[in-house]
Amino acid sequence: MATTKSPPRKPASPPSPETVPGGTPARVTQRSLARRFATRPEVGSLVGAVAVFALFFTVAVPFREFDSLSTVLYASSTIGIMAVGVSLLMIGGEFDLSAGVGVITSALAGGMFAYELSLNIWVAAALALGVSLLIGFLNGYLVVKTKLPSFLITLSMFLMLQGLNLAITRWVTGSVASPTISDMDGYASAQKVFSSTFTIGGVNVQITVLWWILFVALATWVLLRTKVGNWIYAAGGNADSARAVGVPVNYTKIGLFMTVAFMAWFVGMHNLFRFSTVQSGEGVGNELIYIAAAVIGGCALMGGWGTAIGAAIGALILGMAQQGVVYAGWNPDLFMFFIGATLLVAVVLNMWVRLRAQRR
């Protein structure tokens, strides 16, 4: 019957290294360590971070002091915590343009729940978390159900939240900011968790820096060492393939949108407990900074590629730029120009490095 008969339980012909399928094992040698290192998503951004650091270290004298280091780290951490969620989502193949105003929505909700309902701060924070997660869920649910690009869905959400932030705040409080809540129950303990400082070697460090490191570590562990991480890469790399082998792509994506929402809540709480009041018009434009951090850190715009550590380095670059421009005595308006230029260099460099390194 069969054309090629061979003993059962064995390949049709005995495999020998010389006749490996694909024909040519000799042509495919193991890529050198340096090559493999260079294809890591973080490497380009690490080089960039060193370059930006060197630049400001040279041109800005105050930048060299330890105190400014802590300021830079603080600025980086508020971008970086959001960039953790945004980069995970981007690796999973989606965008969230509502992340910037989502932070403010959460902070406003926390402030107004506490003040208007005279709640304990922690209860109000929990309610704000619920609001954030609901927004994240809605984003994710609409994206997987309508199959529309997340760009459109979250752009709509962004504009709606921007309007609601202003309208509801004015309607509830009669002003453009949330009421001051610094004298309410639980404020002190909440401030300790979300917005306190501690001293290391004579330098004041914001607690957000610690949270940032923790979230990056956690995200890295999830991405590289758990099922869910595998699913995130697969959902962003090829959703149809992932679905065909049984990966719950829709749940993964909804979960990612909710992760961004969680991070937005966290940063929102930080803002609230740092200043005890939040301006309802803030946050617009920040979503692009978070996305820039993720992209500078080597996350692929179309998903399936990137790391949380890369996004952290991206956030560090932006943090250095934000403070460096000030320390160097340049016009602070140049910050946005600097981000744009960094982003442009980063994406071109990343593509170039990847193309060169993948050449066999």
Next chain:
Amino acid sequence: MSDSTKPILELTDVGKSFGNIHALRDVSLSVRAGEVTCILGDNGAGKSTMIKIISGLYQHDTGSYHVCGEPMNCSSPRDALDCGIATVYQDLALVPLLPVWRNFFLGSELTIGPWPFRRLDVAAMRRIADDELQKMGIKVPDIDQPVDTLSGGQRQVVAIARAIHFGAKVLILDEPTAALGVKQSGVVLKYISAAREAGLGVIFITHNPHHAYLVGDHFVILRQGTLDLSSPRAELTLDDLTHHMAGGAELDALKHELKRIDAPDVGAVHEKHEQEIGS
């Protein structure tokens, strides 16, 4: 292989329509363990609809579908997979940028540790993926390299090895040689016969009768949603198969027609061309 008379997968008079289009009508098929069943047919003959029914993506409208004697009503590819029916699609269901071993275990990852700390068993997954690929006779230089750096044939074999490892009883291969060169196709055909020797029932969808005849034990030809031919290898020659596949009687008629209309003209052109070259 021991009980080759009893089919592990059986379709009886299965039909499927989309609106008023009958994609498939009264099609019967039985797949036995240790046999390669080839499904041939032109574009639009109903091959894809048939695989999609078998692999659980579509529900059939009429007829019956049994797996190991049990009526099968899978509502998703996951259900079909749980019944031991694995499909290797044309796009292979591989994620290009993921390393080979992550692709191998995608959707069925091995984990260790209690819940909050449950993590991937990376060492075991890398070892098993490497072993399984070696068993299929393919040796990837680096199990960590992204799947898109492998050749087309190697990727195909990764997908097949994965299906076999996860306990497939029936392996459906959707046009595995369609996008491959001659040599690569040979490699894939070798693994199809390896899967057969391993006791799997293989459904090999192709429109290349030459490839089909090299490995097939039973041949089914679909035409416009109906069964045109269903015959064991013993009752068929490659010429029969090619003839049937190419359209059989229709092709004869076409040949006749072409001969009558075009032959003189073509001949004249040729002669003229030769004269030009000669002069």
